[in-house]
Amino acid sequence: QSALTQPASVSGSPGQSITISCTGTSSDVGGYDFVSWYQQYPGKAPKLMIYDVRNRPSGVPDRFSGTKSGNTASLTISGLQAEDEADYYCYSYRNTNTLVFGGGTKLTVL
């Protein structure tokens, strides 16, 4: 089961906006609105940031937003803050009744 494709790393300065892409196929990202995004700090459990492409759980700042176009989903963080520095993973349902993560993206706040 091949992973979804994410950039290995992205960076931005405080206050800027960054976007992390997550590319799959019509069998997963493109075929269903079942993409979610997770934030993970080193040594900690992941935290749900976006579900069903664009929905934010309560408590997640509205600086975090999700979109999808075709086979690519995206996570945008606006007004970047130092505390946003973490690893980010996308995740999708796949039509083989399996679930798949992206390879992960390390966000560095400069």
Added chain:
Amino acid sequence: EAQLVESGGGLVQPGGSLRLSCVASGFTFSRYSMKWVRQAPGKGLEWVSHIHIGSSSMLYADSVEGRFTISRDDAENSVYLQMNRLRDDDTAVYYCARDGGAGGSMDVWGQGTTVIVSS
């Protein structure tokens, strides 16, 4: 507050077995599907297994199909992962997670339990 606590990790030799447990609290466990996710040292997240409400169906990643078995006991608010024929590449932190809804997102996570497969 919804919480998940995993246990059962440890050091095991290749070919051996281990059973992980995850106890839930703070929510009605029987109303949720549950998942296991793992993370090898220095690597990304990997979905391992999923069990539907009422144990109506179970799903597995190709990498563990035929070796791992997921189960649940709603009376004990627990989900389990029986891991047999363990291999070196099963070494990872194993997380249990609550399935938050139709999209399969995971809205509550445990702290993880570490499995090391080594001779």
